[in-house]
Amino acid sequence: MARTPLMAGNWKMNCNHVEAVGLVEQLAWTLKDFKYEPERSEAAVIVPFTDIRSVQTVIEGDRLPLAFGAQDVSVYDSGAYTGEIAAGMLAKLNCKYVVVGHSERREYHGETDELINAKAKKVIAAGMTPIICVGEVLEVRKAGIHVSHVLTQTKGVLDGIPAEQVAKLVIAYEPVWAIGTGEVATPQDAQEVCGAIRGYVAEAFGEEAAKGVRIQYGGSVKASNVVEIMAEPDVDGALVGGASLKADEFAKIVMFYTVA
Numbered sequence: 001m002a003r004t005p006l007m008a009g010n011w012k013m014n015c016n017h018v019e020a021v022g023l024v025e026q027l028a029w030t031l032k033d034f035k036y037e038p039e040r041s042e043a044a045v046i047v048p049f050t051d052i053r054s055v056q057t058v059i060e061g062d063r064l065p066l067a068f069g070a071q072d073v074s075v076y077d078s079g080a081y082t083g084e085i086a087a088g089m090l091a092k093l094n095c096k097y098v099v100v101g102h103s104e105r106r107e108y109h110g111e112t113d114e115l116i117n118a119k120a121k122k123v124i125a126a127g128m129t130p131i132i133c134v135g136e137v138l139e140v141r142k143a144g145i146h147v148s149h150v151l152t153q154t155k156g157v158l159d160g161i162p163a164e165q166v167a168k169l170v171i172a173y174e175p176v177w178a179i180g181t182g183e184v185a186t187p188q189d190a191q192e193v194c195g196a197i198r199g200y201v202a203e204a205f206g207e208e209a210a211k212g213v214r215i216q217y218g219g220s221v222k223a224s225n226v227v228e229i230m231a232e233p234d235v236d237g238a239l240v241g242g243a244s245l246k247a248d249e250f251a252k253i254v255m256f257y258t259v260a
Contacts, residue, residue, distance in 0.1 A: 003211075003212070003214050003236045004039065004040070004041065004042050004214075005040075005041045005042065005214075005230065005236050005237040005238075005256075006041075006042045006044060006170060006214055006216060006236065006237035007041055007042065007043050007044070007237050007238050007240065007250075007253055007254045007256075008044040008045075008046055008069075008097065008099075008131060008170075008172075008216070008237065008238070008239050008240065008244075009043075009044065009045050009046060009240045009243075009244025009245075009250050010046045010071065010099060010102070010218075010239055010240065010241055010244060011045065011046060011047050011048060011051075011071075011244060011245060012048075012071070012104075012241065013048060014048075014245055015047070015048065015051060015245070016050065016051070017050055017051045017053075017054040018054075020047055020048075020051035020054055020055050021054050021055070021058050023045075023245070023247060024045060024055055024058050024059060024064065024066065025058060025062075026247040027043075027045070027066070027247040027250060027251060028062070028064040028065070028066060029247075030247045030248055030251040031043065031065065031251050031254065031255070034251055034252075034255050034258070036065065036251070036254065036255060037257075038065045040257050041237070041254055041255065041256065041257060042067060042237075043065070043066050043067070043250075043254045044066065044067035044068060044069060044096065044097055045066060045067075045068050045069075045244070046068070046069045046070065046071055046097060046099055046131075047068060047069075047070070047071070048071065049070060049071075049085055052068070052070060052090070052093050052095065053093060055068050056068065056093050056094055056095075060094070067096040067097060068095060068096065068097075069090075069095045069096055069097030069098050069099065069128070069131070070085070070090050070095050070097075070098045070099070071098075071099050071102070072085070072098070072099065072100065072102075072105060072119075073085060073086070073087050073090060073098050073100060073119050073122060073123055074086050074087070074119075074122070075115065075118045075119055075122060077122075086122075087122040087123050087125065087126035087128065088126055090123075090126065090128065091126040091127055091128055095128055096128060096129060097128065097129050097130070097131050097170070098119075098123045098128050098129070098130055098131070099130075099131045099133065099172075099239075100116050100119040100120050100123065100130050100131070100132055100133070100157075101113075101116035101119070101120075101132055101133040101134070101157060102133045102174075103133060103135055103174055103176045103179060104179075106133075107176075112156075113152075113153055113156025113157050113159075114156065116132065116133075116156075116157045117156060117157050117158070117159050117160070117161075120132050120157060120158075120161065120169070121160070121161065124161065124165050124169070129168060129169055129170060130169050130170070131169075131170040131171075131172050131216070131239065132157050132158070132169060132170065132171050132172065133171075133172045133173075133174055133218070133239070134150050134153040134154050134157065134171065134172070134173055134174070134197070135150060135153075135172075135173055135174040135175050135176050135218075135219075136149045136150055136175055136176060136177075137176045137177060138176070138177035141175065141177060146175070146193065147192065147193060147196045150173065150193050150196070150197065151196060151197070151200050154171065154197055154200055154201075155200070155204070158201075158204070158205075163205040163206050163208070163209045164209070166201060166205045166209040166212075166213055167205075167208055167209040167211070167212030167213055168212060168213075169213060169214075170213070170214045170215075170216060170236075170237075171197055171213060171214070171215045171216070172215075172216040172217075172218050172239040173190065173193050173194050173197060173215060173216065173217055173218065174217075174218035174219050174239060175189070175193075175219050176219075177219075178219030178220050179218070179219050179220065179241065180220065180241060180242065181220060182220055183219075183220060184219055184220040184221070184222075184225055184229075185217070185219060187228045187229050187231065187232050187235075188232075190217040190229055190232055190235055191232035191233070191234055191235065194215045194217065194232065194234040194235050194236075195233070195234040197215055197234075198210050198213070198215060198234050201213055214236040214237060215234055215235065215236050215237075216235070216236060216237040216238055216239045217229055217235050217237075217238055217239070218238060218239030218240070218241070220241075221238040221239075221240045221241075221243060221253060222243050222249065222253070223243070223249055223252035223253050223256075226238060226252075226253045226256045227256050227259045230256050230257075238253060240253055
């Protein structure tokens with residue numbers, strides 16, 4: 001089964017809706033200039049809630065070859081939950097992807113594997129694709145238990161999701177110590193953990209699920225290092241942070257396949 005790499009730009013809390021339109025248009029123009037081939041890598045922007053409608057309008061109105069999505073979702077469908085955003089609301093805006101369990105949500109908001117699992121299920125039920133994040137902090141890496149740690153997270157966040165749904169979702173491995181620090185795991189580091197995740201999926205959900213699930217690497221991905229990372233057999237894309245706010249840089253990451 002051929003897995004199309006997913007290069008997803010997580011804007012985090014950057015860009016108001018006006019800036020968002022400009023960045024999306026600039027990205028689309030740059031990709032066109034670079035002769036982007038969507039069948040070779042999928043490009044997506046993961047934007048703040050306040051940007052989604054504007055991004056949807058420009059992407060759909062101009063038929064741009066970009067997917068878009070949200071950075072979080074509520075476990076509730078509706079009701080008295082001030083500040084929460086339901087999966088159904090995001091689906092109505094035609095979001096394709098929703099990031100759940102990003103390391104910043106785990107650290108700053110105390111999100112657990114159980115909560116992330118519940119959010120992922122809401123995203124799936126609403127007809128969207130979750131990008132489910134797992135990863136270790138520096139202390140865990142130094143202790144040499146990073147693989148077992150990440151697999152424990154993976155087990156928790158995938159609990160109760162049917163194999164046919166696991167095959168369609170995205171798992172993002174993000175070593176927390178490499179996010180926004182300029183540090184980056186080596187391609188071999190990324191492969192070690194991404195390969196272990198795929199091995200767990202095969203064991204727990206079957207070979208078809210393991211062949212289908214896309215596993216991203218996230219952590220200080222740049223145009224200068226993406227080619228080596230993407231050369232690894234179990235890395236199916238990148239969850240890109242700061243570099244995705246620069247159209248030219250992100251376009252080069254999306255089009256990693258053009259570099260010899």
